[in-house]
Amino acid sequence: MNRNAEVLCVGTELLLGQILNTNAQYLANELARLGIPHYFQTVVGDNKTRLHQALRVAEDRAGVLVLTGGLGPTPDDLTHESLASYFGVPLVEPPGLWADLQAKFQSRGRVATVIQRKQCQLPRGARVLPNSWGTAVGVCWEAKPGLHILTFPGVPQEMTRMWQATAVPYLQNLGWGQQVITSRLLRFWGVGEATLAQRVQHLLGGENPTVAPYAQGGEVQLRVTACAANEAAAHVLMAPVISELKTLAGLDYFGMGEETLPGAVGALLTQHGQTVAVAESCTGGLVGQLLSGVVGSSHYFQGGVIAYADKVKTDLLGVDAQLITQVGAVSPGVAQQMALGVQQLLGSDWGLGLTGISGPGGGTASKPVGLVYLALVQGSSLSQREYRFGSNQSRDFIRRLSAYSALDVLRREIYAKFTSRDDP
């Protein structure tokens, strides 16, 4: 007997790209949480023939088939009708269901029209999955021996609540979900995916836990996933692997799960009682926005100057106008004077200066789009970086990578400064 689940989402609006399929992600997450293996998801339109085709493919692969969508009152809502005809049973109206539906409407000061009654027609043998949040009910149904079918409306707020209230206990009663699959996401910045994968290569082949690498927009992630009888046992399996991954990654690791790079910077600043101010040109306020997005950031983030125009760089931050004329606003020296200027102006421990060409215009052969200079000062010590994010990259991408890279350097510098002092 198949001990795995499949998800079948029904709706032409999904195939036209009019809505994002958040239901599929929710159900995937839930099945993982319950430890129910889940190998395929299918999306099909509101069409009986194609629904039958999808059922034919899925019925031999899965022990539980979860359907969403197509339960409403309009003619294109065909899910229950298609299930009934596929498995060769008639549609019947369970006693009391129409009265329930009429009462629902009445409680909202409305009257159920006859078209609504269609929602009471369910495959014979199916049990009602009640819907307290909307008008369309679902079913749970052993359509053939070893194949359990669960149906839900497509509206996410109704689907998710019905899932929790009815499907989870139903599955657990069947003896499913005895195991849990749990995962932890480890997050890295300042290292490439392939480099990190190579460094932890011997851990990538494991079976329980598994370790899988991902990369997106400059960040690299490793997801550690374990399967066990319960959460605690899964954590016991994961803990030594996570610990080894962190050790191997060193400072390239910045946080786990929902922990963000600005959050990691904030934690370090708080820990060491330090403050920071920013002087931003190409990022136009993004670094400030990221820092101030962290709850409690008023303890360490003082603010900054958005020095978009050169006049602001010279007048407010004291950048040498002659230097701008001689070497241009996008130069290491200007970044340095911006960092020093904002540190002095706001009286912060750390000053961060960023200047670059985020494009799409303004690039030259010697200073292409994507060239960004970062300067970071603390007391009288200074560190600088030059980045080349690629002249074919988008403005958003370059600005985002500039801001996160700056935060990453800040993180490493704070760490280096206070660790070398604490551990002689």
Add this chain to the structure above:
Amino acid sequence: MNRNAEVLCVGTELLLGQILNTNAQYLANELARLGIPHYFQTVVGDNKTRLHQALRVAEDRAGVLVLTGGLGPTPDDLTHESLASYFGVPLVEPPGLWADLQAKFQSRGRVATVIQRKQCQLPRGARVLPNSWGTAVGVCWEAKPGLHILTFPGVPQEMTRMWQATAVPYLQNLGWGQQVITSRLLRFWGVGEATLAQRVQHLLGGENPTVAPYAQGGEVQLRVTACAANEAAAHVLMAPVISELKTLAGLDYFGMGEETLPGAVGALLTQHGQTVAVAESCTGGLVGQLLSGVVGSSHYFQGGVIAYADKVKTDLLGVDAQLITQVGAVSPGVAQQMALGVQQLLGSDWGLGLTGISGPGGGTASKPVGLVYLALVQGSSLSQREYRFGSNQSRDFIRRLSAYSALDVLRREIYAKFTSRDDP
């Protein structure tokens, strides 16, 4: 021959619910736009056996099979390998591809490791779909007569650009896309969905074009969709409806499609030769980031002060310290002095000041989380707003709504100022 497309998304992270399948929606939208029928979407994990199963189901249903994901350098990236073995051809390395990949790394000041070379191994007979935005290339391949296979990396920014640059012309060359479904998105700010829907009610029942309302995070949208033999004919159907919708919405309408609120503000500032500077407390740089995100913004956006700490408000912007003591930093008077201060400091035409409580802490009965004051000055004229975005809303939501609402007021004020002058 099958004249329809199928989408097959590859990635265990999708089946674990770790990421939302935005690629499927994007491709669905694109296929609809090109008028290519699309009846099934499948999601499968990084597993060769199950990828083969999915290919077996799809190969007889579709004429074009679009795959995303599983093209990276790590051992669990199996898409090209699985395609090759399924269709019984070896993997080969097209001449020059490894040199290209090495050059890509070199241009970013990095060195390609040997593990990266895996990404150059493609099914024999497949043509390269170049990827100018990342390291993993895709393929276009007539795997068997009448079955075209297109592969893309799972990273959305890369996938969508490769799709536009390579797949769309490839499909059109094949003579696909005979009818088009085209839509235009009209965007509104400062009006509720229900209010707008009521105002345009007589247009919501149309069949071709259809008009559908959406709302998300403060913005309201109307999507106008038409089906016709070609883009031009679809536009003829849509034009009068769009024109009437704009007229009915008045200033609540700010742009179409990819046009953004910061872009609309920028266009007005440019048109009237005006400059703006911002003083931000609760938004911490977000308004600056939004303004400077627009290409060409250096012509009108001078910069600003991120006055997160009160000391920055008083020292840099000249806000009266006594006023802060008496009425608090979140007050109409402080917003006003921030706007005036930054206008003066940077010498801009417009000065914008924002101060508020973005939470989760810091709220009181009289000044709850979500309370935000905006001041906008131009010359000696001043306009102010008080917002209450709700104390149960998230920090991100409050900051985002504060910034966009401020930009919307700026847009309306510029419009009002220059329209009343131009049209007496």
